Amino acid sequence: MTNNPFALPSGWLGRLAGRLMLWTNKHDDLIEVLDVRPGDDVLEVGYGPGGFIRLLTERTDAASIRGVDPSPEMRDQAGRHNRKAVRAGRVRLDLGTADRTGLPDASMDRVVSVRNVAIWPDLDAVVAELHRIVRPGGVVIIAWHGGTNPPRVVKSLRLPEDELSRIERALRDRFDETTRVQVGSLEVFKAVRSR
Numbered sequence: 789m790t791n792n793p794f795a796l797p798s799g800w801l802g803r804l805a806g807r808l809m810l811w812t813n814k815h816d817d818l819i820e821v822l823d824v825r826p827g828d829d830v831l832e833v834g835y836g837p838g839g840f841i842r843l844l845t846e847r848t849d850a851a852s853i854r855g856v857d858p859s860p861e862m863r864d865q866a867g868r869h870n871r872k873a874v875r876a877g878r879v880r881l882d883l884g885t886a887d888r889t890g891l892p893d894a895s896m897d898r899v900v901s902v903r904n905v906a907i908w909p910d911l912d913a914v915v916a917e918l919h920r921i922v923r924p925g926g927v928v929i930i931a932w933h934g935g936t937n938p939p940r941v942v943k944s945l946r947l948p949e950d951e952l953s954r955i956e957r958a959l960r961d962r963f964d965e966t967t968r969v970q971v972g973s974l975e976v977f978k979a980v981r982s983r
Contacts (some may be wrong), residue, residue, distance in 0.1 A: 815825040815840055815902060815931070817971040821978060822929050824848035828883040828897035831855065831921070833886045833914075834904035838866025842883070845873045850898075854864075854891075856884035887913040891921045898922075902974075906947060911958050923982050928963065930955060934975030946975070 818840070824830055826849035835855035837842050844853045848908050853873070857863060863881050873879040884890045886901065899922050908914045918928045932952075933945040945956075952968075953976055959966040963979035970976065 805982040809903050811823065815843065815972070815974065818900070818902065818929070818931060818976065819843060820915060820978055822898055822900055822972060823927065823971070824850050824898050825832070827851045828853070828893065830898040830900070831889070831891065831896045833857075833889065833901040833918070833933050835866050835881065836862050836904075838862075838869040838881070840861060841866055841870050841879060841901055842873075843878060845870065850878075850978070853879045854896075855879070855881045856886075856889045856891075858883060859886050889917060889921055893920055894923045894926075896921050896923065897926045898929075899926070900931070902931045902975040903933060905930050905932050905955060906951070911955065915958045915962050918979075922981050924981055926981050928959070928979045928981070930959070930977045930979075933973065935970045938973040 824844065825921055828850045829852045830844055830848070830850045832853070832855045833842055834842070841853060841855055855866065857866070860883065863883060866881050867874055870879050870881070874881065882890060886904070887910060899918050905911070907952060909930045917959070932947055934947070938946070952975060956966060956968055959977055959979040964982035965980040967978050968976070969978070
């Protein structure tokens, strides 16, 4: 995993990975599934170069948008792509990992992770962390390559069905309601914490 430029982007390979992510990751349809409501506090886990953060600022009425990512390179890129929202205090970009976000208990209304579940070292630890930080009534979205209309390059990145089932089981073990849908180029898991 340390040689994967997408796991912990750094240096020139990290900058290139960030540009590639911005170019290929178009997730307008994920905004609908996330269903951000006015005043919600939203977290993106693994924000990369900040493309989805920017979409959240442009297309939702979230009160605050936060991100955690382990890469200082991605924090810098995301900060540049979201400069205005960061300066205004609407967006906050932190260093952290999916299993150690550094956020308080029950502090987020919506949590989203786009195309990074396959590089998490411990799925169960991450799901426990996401359950801990989402408020009752909150939603967690985990999305990976796939969907109803994936580009040719994405087809090779799909996870085998047993891995997708493992993600779904991990969410069902912690959350009150879990569904799985396909949208655009994404396989999407939606988990709701009722209590």
